[in-house]
Amino acid sequence: MKIAVASGKGGTGKTLVSTNLFNVIQKSGFAVDLIDCDAEEPNALQFIHADLISQKSVTQNIPVIDKEACTFCGKCEAYCHYNAIVVLPKLRHIQVVEDLCHDCGACEYACPAGAISWKSKTTGTIRTYAVNNGSSLIEGRIEIGVYSSVPLIKEVMKSSHHRQLAIVDAPPGTSCPFIATVSAADFMVLVTEPTPFGLNDLKLSVEILQQLDKSFGIIVNRAGLGDHRVYDFIAKNKLLLLDEIPFDPRIAKSYSEGKLITDNMPNYHKHFLQLFSRIKKHLQYDRNSYT
Missing domain, CATH: 3.30.70.20 (Alpha-Beta Plaits)
Known part of the structure; x- marks a missing residue:
């Protein structure tokens, strides 16, 4: 079961949600993978203490013309x-x-x-790190200058098939890397913010997931800022509001220091455990149950 955490735009708190969700699950004694598919700039490792256990190169065939x-x-x-x-x-x-x-x-x-033969070109690297309780962090990192991260993302998503549960940190935006990630996921968590930009990109993400017939829920991060138009959109379209994370300067400070809020703020540890319980509750339903 792969739960992908995504956002229509960067900076909404996608990595904040994925890393802290992974943290509370693995500290509850479950073996879970965190898959960082933000291949152009993976940063989950900055928040998770882990030891490198393996790495492999991902290659692509390039034609050579005689x-x-x-x-x-x-x-x-x-x-x-x-x-x-x-x-x-x-x-x-x-x-x-x-x-x-x-x-x-x-x-x-x-x-x-x-007249055509082939040569091999390295497009990226997949690194696997060991975390406590038998869990793993799997990171895909694309080579500088490589045009598309999609082939690498597909290989990264395959790397977690031995786990019963994986949390996926998806690439931001709604382009091909986003689609390559969510296509292999079983449930989507969309992270947005109550701003005009957040609403615009949430609409784009929702439209794509509905076309792909993917089950999803929404988290509003920095709740208390902006306006209520995000909530109006969620209510009008009968979408699943999974959670709200309040605007809290302590969260920004913790994140800037590379610390997990579920480690240094006990109330958020409980908060994310409750979020995981709500996600599990809805995993058995498809999108048509609530849209």
């Missing part, structure tokens, strides 16, 4: 839906744009001259 064998017919360019091959027949020039390649193999299939 210009002596190539006839410059342009079929590889025509078959590539990602515009990763440029062919200039009159100049007898052909080039692979590696950052756009998705390793689909269409170019090799299309080439009548057999």
Whole structure:
């Protein structure tokens, strides 16, 4: 069972929720994984004390074109839906744009001259860290300059299949990395804030999850700031409001110091245990039960 914590925009408190939820679960004696899929800037490790136990590279195949064998017919360019091959027949020039390649193999299939071979390119690293009580932190970190984190995220999500429960820190936003993460999740926790930006991006996230037919609930972070339009949207659409985390300067101070509020503020330890109980209660229902 994978519970993904996501947000339509960065800075709403997604990592705050995922790390503290993981902390109270593993300290209750359950073996659970925390999967950091924010591959461009993973930071869960800053809050979790863990020891590195393994790491592996994630690679992608990149086409290599033999210009002596190539006839410059342009079929590889025509078959590539990602515009990763440029062919200039009159100049007898052909080039692979590696950052756009998705390793689909269409170019090799299309080439009548057999001029295409492959090389391996490292796109990221998956590191696994041991935490107390048999739990783990799994981090995906993309290589600098790699165009898309989606292949890496898919591999990171597969790394937790031996666990009965995993908390997933999803990438911010609603683009391809977000969709790659939530597609493999069983339940979504959307973290938002009571501001115009928070509401706008919450709407985008909700629309995507409804199209994907994913079960989800909403947490309003920094409750007490802004206005009530987020709550009006939740009520009007009969969405599940899982929790509110109040605006509390102590939370900001703890977070800036790399500390978990569930460790140094006992009331929040109880708060997140109650949140987990509410999530478990709704895991058996699909989205249509409350939307």
